[in-house]
Amino acid sequence: MADASLVALKRAAAAAARAGDHAAAAALFLELEAADPALWSAPYNAGLLLLHLGRTAEAAAALRRAVRLAPERAEPHADLALALLGLGQEEEGWAEYRWRREAPRLPADRPPRPLPAALAGRSLVLLNEQGIGDALFFLRYAALLRDRGARLFHEPFAKLAGILGRVPWLEPLPRTPPAERVPLGDLPFLTGAPAPPPLPLAALPEATAAVARGLAALGPPPYLGVTWHAGVPGGANLVKDVPPALLGRAVRGWPGTVILLQRVQPAGSAAEFRAGLGRDAADLSALSERPETLLALLGTLDAYVGVSNTNVHLRAGLGRPCDVVVPWPPEYRWRAGAERSPWFPDCPLYRQAPDGTWDAAMSALALAVIARAVSPGGA
Numbered sequence: 001m002a003d004a005s006l007v008a009l010k011r012a013a014a015a016a017a018r019a020g021d022h023a024a025a026a027a028l029f030l031e032l033e034a035a036d037p038a039l040w041s042a043p044y045n046a047g048l049l050l051l052h053l054g055r056t057a058e059a060a061a062a063l064r065r066a067v068r069l070a071p072e073r074a075e076p077h078a079d080l081a082l083a084l085l086g087l088g089q090e091e092e093g094w095a096e097y098r099w100r101r102e103a104p105r106l107p108a109d110r111p112p113r114p115l116p117a118a119l120a121g122r123s124l125v126l127l128n129e130q131g132i133g134d135a136l137f138f139l140r141y142a143a144l145l146r147d148r149g150a151r152l153f154h155e156p157f158a159k160l161a162g163i164l165g166r167v168p169w170l171e172p173l174p175r176t177p178p179a180e181r182v183p184l185g186d187l188p189f190l191t192g193a194p195a196p197p198p199l200p201l202a203a204l205p206e207a208t209a210a211v212a213r214g215l216a217a218l219g220p221p222p223y224l225g226v227t228w229h230a231g232v233p234g235g236a237n238l239v240k241d242v243p244p245a246l247l248g249r250a251v252r253g254w255p256g257t258v259i260l261l262q263r264v265q266p267a268g269s270a271a272e273f274r275a276g277l278g279r280d281a282a283d284l285s286a287l288s289e290r291p292e293t294l295l296a297l298l299g300t301l302d303a304y305v306g307v308s309n310t311n312v313h314l315r316a317g318l319g320r321p322c323d324v325v326v327p328w329p330p331e332y333r334w335r336a337g338a339e340r341s342p343w344f345p346d347c348p349l350y351r352q353a354p355d356g357t358w359d360a361a362m363s364a365l366a367l368a369v370i371a372r373a374v375s376p377g378g379a
Contacts, residue, residue: 006036013045022049033065040069044076051083054329054354056336059083074099085332088342093332094189102129106183114192120149123178126170129185132157136313137333137343139199141187142170153177159291163314166202195342201317207296215300218282219257222373225298226251226281227262227306228273228325240307242325242358244269248276250362251305253370257281259301261311263288303372305365308333312347321346323368325361328352 013028029046036042044066050059060083066076077099084093106127115122126142128135135157142152146169155173156164164170182190215223228247231239251258258281260270265285274281287294288310298304298311299318306312308331312322324347326334334341334349341347348368350361 006032009035017045017049022052025049026053026055030062033062038069040066040073040076043069044079047076047083048079051079051086052329054336056083056086056329060087060089074101082332086330086335088335090188090194091192098186098189100185102183102185105129107181110182110186111180111190115145115148115150115190117148119145122149123151123153123180125173125177125181126152126154126187127181127183128155128157129183131310132159133308133310133313135160135184136199136310136317138184138187139164139170140196140343141191141193142184143199144191144193144196145187151178162292163201163295167199198313198316198319198343200319201295201314203296203299203318204292207292208300211293211296211300215257215259215297218259222254222256222302223259223300224251224254224256224369224372225259225261225301225304225306225311226273227260227309227311228269229262229264229266230307230309238331240309240327240331242307242327242352244273245276246358246362247305247325248273248278250276250365251369252276252278253366253373254303255373256302259284259297261285261287261294261297261304261306263309303369305369312344316344316347319346321348323347323365323372324349325365326351328354328356 009028009032013025013032016025016028026046026049029042029049032039033042033046043062047059047062047066050062060080063076063080063083067080070076077096078101081093081096081100084096106129124145146152152170153173154164154170226247228242228244229240258277260273260281260283262270262285270283284297287297295314295318298315299320303323304311304315304320305323305325307325307327312324315322324334324344326349328351330336330351333343339349341349350365352358352361
């Protein structure tokens with residue numbers, strides 16, 4: 001194909017992507033790939049668009065082609081990882097995940113292959129990356145290294161310092177820390193283990209007692225916590241949203257007190273939720289800045305409904321289920337089509353449809369909320 005035709009095809013694909021016509025843009029990038037098979041960005045962009053469309057197997061195939069054309073570039077590897085993990089192909093997915101966008105800022109000498117079964121005498125420093133919820137998620141894999149005999153040192157995010165300080169095998173960093181450093185996001189690859197259970201957490205008894213008194217003052221039991229948004233637009237983390245009015249209507253059948261735990265509240269969203277609920281809801285969102293109280297509250301609530309966020313990780317660590325609302329396309333932890341995540345088997349999932357509608361998910365959630373009110377705490 002002539003250079004002018006290639007340029008026109010690139011422009012058409014980019015224009016379709018900017019216009020939000022992801023299907024057309026993906027088709028044009030695949031056409032561009034056929035016209036110029038050496039252009040790695042064509043299958044890469046097609047793969048990103050196919051991921052957005054939820055066509056995960058096709059996305060993985062396109063991203064593999066991009067990796068073959070540009071094996072030294074991190075972007076195709078990193079996005080291939082998300083596609084593979086979403087398909088349940090964990091071994092290869094976690095190997096590719098080492099190319100994630102956070103990784104270049106972390107040690108270049110981190111272990112190049114999975115760690116052996118016997119780690120007695122090894123001391124590892126576990127390095128934070130990404131966010132608080134991600135730290136909790138990946139630390140579940142650290143328990144496997146402890147079981148193999150490794151000594152583990154970790155300086156947690158400030159908000160998690162007290163909570164993780166009660167995990168006896170996570171030691172604080174000494175004055176002279178061990179030389180071997182491991183990013184948290186590498187732990188699934190290094191352990192080679194499928195979906196271990198959440199890191200067990202424990203709330204302070206005095207915080208739990210104070211929470212129980214505070215809840216009684218807010219309204220009658222049972223108590224339901226809710227969130228409808230996670231992430232910061234334009235930030236590095238995925239933004240997850242469910243329309244707050246729809247969520248409010250879905251939980252309208254809850255017979256007790258509804259409690260907002262929405263740390264970031266887009267303008268007007270709390271009012272929209274209350275309008276859908278048809279009544280008032282207590283707002284304890286400020287407890288996100290008081291992690292010990294938040295942990296105690298999450299352990300005390302009879303039920304919790306919302307998008308995936310730090311609260312879900314904390315409640316899972318307490319052994320309590322959540323009803324998780326999953327926007328389309330799903331994040332890799334929630335895998336397309338599955339009723340449960342292997343990492344959160346006690347959490348039923350309510351998925352936005354590929355066409356963007358929530359009708360089926362909200363109808364199922366409304367029934368589940370009523371059932372939870374009858375039998376609080378069950379999965």
